[in-house]
Amino acid sequence: MDLTSDSASSLRIRVVSDGRAGIQNQALGLAEAVQRLRPADIEICRIGWGSAFDKWPSALKQPWMRDPESDPVLPSDGAPWPDIWIATGRASLPLSSRAVTAGPGRPFVVQTQDPRWRTDRFDLVVAPEHDGLSGANVVSILGSPHRITPVRIADAVAAFSDRLDPLPRPRVAVLVGGRSASHDLPPDHAARLADQIAGAVRAVGGSVMVTLSRRTPPEAEAILRERLAVVPGWIWDGQGDNPYFAFLGAADHVLVTEDSANMAAEAASTGRPVHLLRMVARKSQPKFDRLREALVTRGLARPFDGTLDFPATPRVPLAETDRAARLLLARYDAFRA
Missing domain, CATH: 3.40.50 (Rossmann fold)
Incomplete structure (x- = not known):
């Protein structure tokens, strides 16, 4: 307690x-x-x-x-x-x-x-x-209630400044979920995602900040770590303090897998451009479809298309x-x- x-x-x-x-x-x-x-x-x-x-x-x-x-x-x-x-x-x-x-x-x-x-x-x-x-x-x-606030993520960035400051911009936070009742991340799909992300980041001379989930399948995790290591960045190894809030605060773009309503809402609350990473559907997922459509309709997110292009229209951070x-x-x- x-x-x-x-x-x-x-x-x-x-x-x-x-x-x-x-x-x-x-x-x-x-x-x-x-x-x-x-x-x-x-x-x-x-x-x-x-x-x-x-x-x-x-x-x-x-x-x-x-x-x-x-x-x-x-x-x-x-x-x-x-x-x-x-x-x-x-x-x-x-x-x-x-x-x-x-x-x-x-x-x-x-x-x-x-x-x-x-x-x-x-x-x-x-x-x-x-x-x-x-x-x-x-x-x-x-989305869902969450703990993200401008002060909390700014404090987190300061706490991890020794690791984050050297990373070249644009910095791209990559938030990866994993297998659930509705979604999966098989090895071949993980490889495609990793290659697309690495290509998009390399094209703009940026860096990645990657955090994985306990739900991320081990094979998919190994592939993501290997294939994203070709670009500058920090792939958190799960040891020590969790830099999740810091990654959100330091990011110029946020890439988040579509399987987590929590992570999508947290990403949208930062005001950064949010790119939704497709997963492999295990069953019909109307709820996730509705969430994705709502975020896109409000200009808070877009499906990831292999680039970091994003409409230049102002975004009001989600404050639900x-x-x-x-x-x-x-x-x-x-x-x-």
Whole structure:
């Protein structure tokens, strides 16, 4: 359990997730956006379920079924609830449901993503618009909540300046996902992407800043590392502090694989030109198609065509997390009134 404290706090926010970065950062990013608007303490709680119960339906799970290593997210007898509870992911749903029915003194319960379970019972659901979710308690945003802010990425660039400053411009951040239920990155496709990226960067005399995912297949990772090593740059090896925020801050262009709504929204929030890298579809993917179309329609992104050409029209950085935070506080104030 971690605590981000604001000494002048008037709000207590509890962030609940299974602790995986891509999941936790949605709830934490929204909490931090609220904290930028109103003083608050943020408590980060990581939870999991015992192996015998993990696959059980959310409606059947009980608190005693949690993994012993889970943080104590439910208050003990007599202890107060937080003011606001922000949770993300399937693992959090049974506990969010318990929080919203806790009676007097309960928190204002916010669930990000499409819960796919009892959506109308939460006080607020902040869901990607490409999920097509609707309801009186639903706020739809383009992409997902995240932690990217101009200050955070600028600070990250300064922290890694010894590695980033020597890289020739234009600097191209390459954010690579991997195999998922909807997409794959087989070796032959990884080779084509790597060659196209290297060619585009070489053509403008630039450099790459590459970060890979735990989902990146090992064969694809090896190919990307080998074939992108022919141009100047930094291909992060996964050791030491993660330069992901720094890469976004230092980039003149961002190339991101289409399999991650999180990475696409984070890239678009920087205001840099975003190029979407095609993956191999494993099944029909209407949600990702809708996200891609929305980013392109708003002038925030374009499909990567083997060049770094991008329309010269001004781009307004995507700021959906901040918009969601403003709406959250308005709903919270009404809840407490």
